[in-house]
Amino acid sequence: MLSESLELEHIVEQVARYARRFLQAEGAIVVLGESARPGLEVVAAEGTLAEYLGLRSDGGATLVRTAIERGRIEVIQDSSGKDVALFGSVMAASAAVVPLRIRGEHLGAIAVTDRVGGPFTTEDLWLLSTVATNASVAIGNSQLFEIVERGRREWETAFNALREGIAVVGSDGRIQRANSSLAQLAAVGESDLLGRDFKDTLFGGVEPAADLIDSARSGQYPAPTVLRTTPERTLRLTVAPLAGTVGAVVALVEDVTQQRALEAQLFQNEKMAAIGQLVSGVAHELNNPLTSIAGLTELLLERETDGESPRQHLKVIHEQADRAGRIVRNLLTFVRKGTSEQAPFDLNDVVPRTAMLVSYEMRVRDIELITQPSPGPLMVMGDHNELQQVLLNLLTNAVQAVGDLPEGRRRAVAVETRREGDRALLVVRDTGDGVAEEYIPNLFTPFFTTKVEGQGTGLGLSLSYGLVQAHGGSLSYAPVGSGGAEFTVNLPLAESPPTPHHPGARRILVADDDAATHRVMAALFAPDGFVVDGARAGAQALQLVERNDYDLLIADAALAGPSGAPLVSELTADARWRDRLLTIGGRPGGARVNKPFDLRQVRALAEKILASSAAR
Numbered sequence: 001m002l003s004e005s006l007e008l009e010h011i012v013e014q015v016a017r018y019a020r021r022f023l024q025a026e027g028a029i030v031v032l033g034e035s036a037r038p039g040l041e042v043v044a045a046e047g048t049l050a051e052y053l054g055l056r057s058d059g060g061a062t063l064v065r066t067a068i069e070r071g072r073i074e075v076i077q078d079s080s081g082k083d084v085a086l087f088g089s090v091m092a093a094s095a096a097v098v099p100l101r102i103r104g105e106h107l108g109a110i111a112v113t114d115r116v117g118g119p120f121t122t123e124d125l126w127l128l129s130t131v132a133t134n135a136s137v138a139i140g141n142s143q144l145f146e147i148v149e150r151g152r153r154e155w156e157t158a159f160n161a162l163r164e165g166i167a168v169v170g171s172d173g174r175i176q177r178a179n180s181s182l183a184q185l186a187a188v189g190e191s192d193l194l195g196r197d198f199k200d201t202l203f204g205g206v207e208p209a210a211d212l213i214d215s216a217r218s219g220q221y222p223a224p225t226v227l228r229t230t231p232e233r234t235l236r237l238t239v240a241p242l243a244g245t246v247g248a249v250v251a252l253v254e255d256v257t258q259q260r261a262l263e264a265q266l267f268q269n270e271k272m273a274a275i276g277q278l279v280s281g282v283a284h285e286l287n288n289p290l291t292s293i294a295g296l297t298e299l300l301l302e303r304e305t306d307g308e309s310p311r312q313h314l315k316v317i318h319e320q321a322d323r324a325g326r327i328v329r330n331l332l333t334f335v336r337k338g339t340s341e342q343a344p345f346d347l348n349d350v351v352p353r354t355a356m357l358v359s360y361e362m363r364v365r366d367i368e369l370i371t372q373p374s375p376g377p378l379m380v381m382g383d384h385n386e387l388q389q390v391l392l393n394l395l396t397n398a399v400q401a402v403g404d405l406p407e408g409r410r411r412a413v414a415v416e417t418r419r420e421g422d423r424a425l426l427v428v429r430d431t432g433d434g435v436a437e438e439y440i441p442n443l444f445t446p447f448f449t450t451k452v453e454g455q456g457t458g459l460g461l462s463l464s465y466g467l468v469q470a471h472g473g474s475l476s477y478a479p480v481g482s483g484g485a486e487f488t489v490n491l492p493l494a495e496s497p498p499t500p501h502h503p504g505a506r507r508i509l510v511a512d513d514d515a516a517t518h519r520v521m522a523a524l525f526a527p528d529g530f531v532v533d534g535a536r537a538g539a540q541a542l543q544l545v546e547r548n549d550y551d552l553l554i555a556d557a558a559l560a561g562p563s564g565a566p567l568v569s570e571l572t573a574d575a576r577w578r579d580r581l582l583t584i585g586g587r588p589g590g591a592r593v594n595k596p597f598d599l600r601q602v603r604a605l606a607e608k609i610l611a612s613s614a615a616r
Contacts (some may be wrong), residue, residue, distance in 0.1 A: 002133025171247025295520030325596035401432030
């Protein structure tokens with residue numbers, strides 16, 4: 001009867017009950033020790049001893065402790081009218097105690113008191129010993145089962161606490177055991193996961209997963225493999241044979257989507273750093289001759305000529321030099337090696353100017369252009385040319401998307417500007433086939449292109465993405481329900497620009513290692529009566545500012561002073577020149593221009609500095 005249950009509480013209750021009944025005793029208790037803490041405790045009590053259930057004793061000379069220590073039955077029947085300590089504070093005049101032992105280990109004891117009908121007989125003690133033997137086995141099994149069960153619970157807790165998914169896969173390829181993390185990866189309940197095909201549930205049945213599992217079934221330990229299950233998720237699969245079970249394997253599944261994205265970003269950063277070093281060097285060499293071409297042609301255009309033909313040629317030269325300069329600035333912006341010129345402008349003005357650049361191709365391909373400008377101005381802060389480049393890239397892609405559509409398909413590109421709260425939106429929408437779902441994650445990745453070789457570099461959208469981000473905005477893609485693609489530029493609104501001041505000074509120093517810059521600045525300011533000095537080294541510039549009182553200093557941020565620090569830093573350290581400095585290149589802040597020069601911008605900034613200096 002005792003072996004029918006493995007629950008300790010039920011077993012000891014039965015032991016106390018049987019002992020009292022078989023020996024016809026008034027009371028009975030079962031005392032057990034606990035491995036977690038010292039002492040003994042009454043875990044079951046019957047009859048006159050029922051009130052002592054839960055009583056603990058950590059020491060003391062009692063009949064129970066004597067029986068346990070000696071390992072034999074202890075009996076008191078004639079105590080000369082004096083009660084004996086049975087256990088703790090429990091006293092008895094007549095009692096029999098038998099120890100509980102199994103495999104040499106002391107578990108506790110059974111005690112019965114006050115036998116009805118007279119003293120304990122030899123047969124009573126033999127019966128009590130038999131009960132103790134059976135009880136010891138039952139209690140030992142119960143404790144062993146509890147140890148195993150506790151270990152199982154702890155293992156399952158740890159099993160389910162793992163962030164990685166773990167599964168035992170049978171020889172038929174179905175999941176026999178799995179933790180909660182695997183259920184989350186599979187997006188099903190734990191109970192629903194059991195019995196499912198492992199490859200189909202987690203990896204869509206892809207061949208690499210099947211090959212990996214087959215290798216493990218043959219006793220091999222294949223290297224972990226990274227598999228992309230969807231365009232948005234990447235998993236790493238590790239498998240090993242399950243010891244003792246033919247054909248079964250243990251599989252570990254990790255979601256490494258974020259890790260792979262970080263690795264890709266790190267690789268991209270390293271690649272961009274290398275490209276940046278190359279581009280910045282090339283840009284520096286290009287900017288110097290472009291500065292001369294753009295500056296001198298602009299000055300020649302301001303003079304009277306004998307005919308219109310030379311002026312037209314000069315205009316073409318100036319426009320192409322300006323265009324080359326914008327390309328250089330875009331490359332520098334792409335590799336994060338330069339800064340854009342920030343000024344407020346109306347986003348609505350960008351649309352018609354940019355549309356003109358693709359109007360010819362749209363007419364040739366019979367493409368309809370739909371413009372939907374906002375009712376009022378949309379003033380944004382940024383570089384007008386950079387955002388025009390963004391719109392040109394988007395329009396060019398849209399034209400290519402609809403230009404080759406078959407007859408009968410509508411060929412249209414729509415450009416819309418609108419206000420949403422404190423944001424300005426520029427939306428380009430086309431009626432093409434849209435972007436295939438597998439390409440969407442890589443749309444803004446540098447050098448990624450779906451065009452045939454020779455028709456695209458893969459830099460257009462990535463450059464546009466970076467330019468928009470540099471303006472505090474975002475560039476996003478969304479498919480059009482009726483077919484086509486929609487790209488949205490989201491920018492913060494800005495206020496109107498301030499009104500510039502006018503000049504009033506006479507002496508200017510130009511510090512730049514390029515002689516062409518000196519010629520351009522002299523040609524720009526000398527006709528207005530300014531004395532323009534030039535310095536091609538930092539030490540020479542500092543000598544000149546010590547001897548002369550300049551109203552305006554124009555200095556290249558890349559030019560070093562005698563100490564090796566930037567000349568600009570040494571000039572701004574002197575309060576005399578801090579507010580009289582116009583910097584060429586460098587970081588944003590203060591008055592600054594970039595090469596190739598926009599001479600109108602140079603003149604406007606110079607007038608502002610000179611006017612401020614004259615006011616002081």
